[in-house]
Amino acid sequence: MTVQKDLQKAVAAAESAKGTYATFAQSTDDQTAKQLFTQMSQDMDQHISQLNSRLNVTEQNQLNSQAD
Numbered sequence: 001m002t003v004q005k006d007l008q009k010a011v012a013a014a015e016s017a018k019g020t021y022a023t024f025a026q027s028t029d030d031q032t033a034k035q036l037f038t039q040m041s042q043d044m045d046q047h048i049s050q051l052n053s054r055l056n057v058t059e060q061n062q063l064n065s066q067a068d
Helices: 002-027 031-067
Strands: none
Touching (some): 002 031
């Protein structure tokens, strides 16, 4: 259960970071910074996807263990 909770916290943190980067991108007039923060926000989509994938695996493993 600890791993699942840790993964859930990691997903929440990644989603928060994504939002922060998107906010930074919108709030700057510096095009280089805007591009950087936009890319960082988009990169977080992949991180969130990977974390959610791992979370799904751990949840499935737990369900399988309970079924045995």
